[in-house]
Amino acid sequence: MKKIVSYGACLFVLWVCRAGFGALTEQIGPDSVIGHPTVAQPDWPIGIEAVPQHPSRVYSVWVNGNENFYFRVTPAEANELVALFSNARMRDHDVLITAAHRPVKTFKGDSIDYNASVQIVAGLVLFMTREREVTDLPREPRLTIYAGADRAILEKITWPKNVTIDSEVPGLSIAGGRTKPQRDIYHGRLAFADGSPPMGFVQGVQSRITLWEQSATAGINVGSVNNEGYFNVLLSVQEIADLRAGRIRLTATVANYLTKPRRTDPRIPVERLTRDKDQARPIPIEIPGYYYGRILFEDGTPPVVDPAPWPGAGIWVSFPFAGHAQLDAEGYFKVLLTKEQLEKLKADKPHDNIYVPDYVKTRTFGARAVYSAGLLSSDKTTAGVVKIPRPKAPKQERATAESRVGKPIPGFEHIRFEEFQQEQAKDKSLLICFWDLEERPSRQCMQTLARQKDDLLKKNTIVLAIHCGTPNEAARDWLRKNGISVAFGMIDGDPHDVLLAWGARGTPWLILTDQRHVVTKEGFSLEQPENR
Helix, strand or coil: CEEEEEHHHHHHHHCCCCCCCCEEEEEECCCCCCCCCCCCCCCCCCCHHHCCCCCCEEEEEEECCEEEEEECCCHHHHHHHHHHHHCCCCCCEEEEEECCCCCCECCCCCECCCCEEEEEECHHHHHHHHHCCCCCCCCCCEEEEECCCCCHHHHCCCCCCCEEEEECCCCCCCCCCCCCCCCEEEEEEEECCCCCCCCCCCCCEEEEEEEEECCCCCCEEEEECCCCCEEEEEECHHHHHHHHHCCEEEEEEEEECCCCCCCCCCECCHHHCECCHHHCCEEECCCCCEEEEEEEECCCCCCCCCCCCCCCCCCEEEECCCEEEECCCCCEEEEECCHHHHHHHHHCCCCCCEEEECCCCCCCEEEEECCCHHHCECCHHHCCEEEECCCCCCCCCHHHCCCCCCCECCCCCCEEEECCCHHHHCCCEEEEEEECCCCHHHHHHHHHHHHHHHHHHHCCEEEEEEECCCCCCHHHHHHHHCCCCCEEEEECCCHHHHHHHCCCCCCCEEEEECCCCEEEEECCCCCCHHHC
């Protein structure tokens, strides 16, 4: 079974990253064919997935690329595990033999009984391990066998020639097939013809450095390129000599996450590698095949979310292979796809892939529209345009409207009166009633105002009845039918916004002003004796 907890519970696993958010996933028991089977990941060494698929697995923890798998093996199974590990396509096949293992517990606190483990560092953690030159996390998968006092687990292991063995058990020395060479860090830098790093404003780009050997058909991932074009690789003296002699080569793959490196990708000259990062000169590479698109609002303006529901919230688009892409100030985006990937996307059924921030659920996006892959163009000027509705922030609840007492009235810009001119209100107090014919309390309020109209006029007060319901003739007809003669007006615009501006938290809503039209009282009822 699998469970997921928040990133805060597993921050120690990602200490190398220092920032970010993610999810920690555990699986108890062997690999599950049904539900969550372990499959090869794009940045895993080829063939390493066979190790966590071994039936002796009892537990695993996944988090942002720092994957740990635990096994309870018999001596025969230990031999199988080592054999599977040695078949993975890596430079080094490091096996650590130690006496005691650290306690491992499930999220519920249950202890896990194991005697072997495999750590696979990939994804975000591998990138940061390389970027920050971390030395206590392995850049390639590492197999650990916990021999303890009972060393029977080691008796049936036939050590492959490509395995290096490091024993931490006192008095136990095992000769492996090879000795791991001493490697130093060499730096390089990639740049396009215009001098820019191989990123631009594109997301979903993963520039990688791959090592190729003459006798092998598959390469080995040895480096990651950051957003400034820099990368570093670990190389031994012999590997430097082999690079110079052409026996091995390094290539740069500037592509999306799922694009497999090819031997024909741009070659990294060994002469451009340096031990000093500051001395790394740009290695020119060709600009890859970007595809452009554009998204606008229905009125033709760039899709800038204003007001934004949270700082930095914006609209973005996502495609398989390429991942998600942000929009520039003019609504353009670009994605990195191979021609084969683009043709596959065109053939697939399109789904909503334009994501708009949600004003209700914080830091949540919703897929609101489709940008079809068929609209993408390698020429920015001919990029297809998709127009989407402008997202609207949720209206403020009228119950939270700010009080207008002591403040001048907002004015009658969005209110249309009949047989009443604003000049008539000069130097007079106003009693304003926002009402809705469809509400019984509003009708009762208007009838009460009608009875007090004459008394109010004697006090130099004008009554204004502003209907805020559905604009139609019914409200006017009702007033005439009931003999209610007051200055009648209707809201010309969004009633919610107008009522909010006047501080009306409900209907009916009475507002009393002085002769300067400054609000002196609001939200009161004429049925209460003290207000009559």
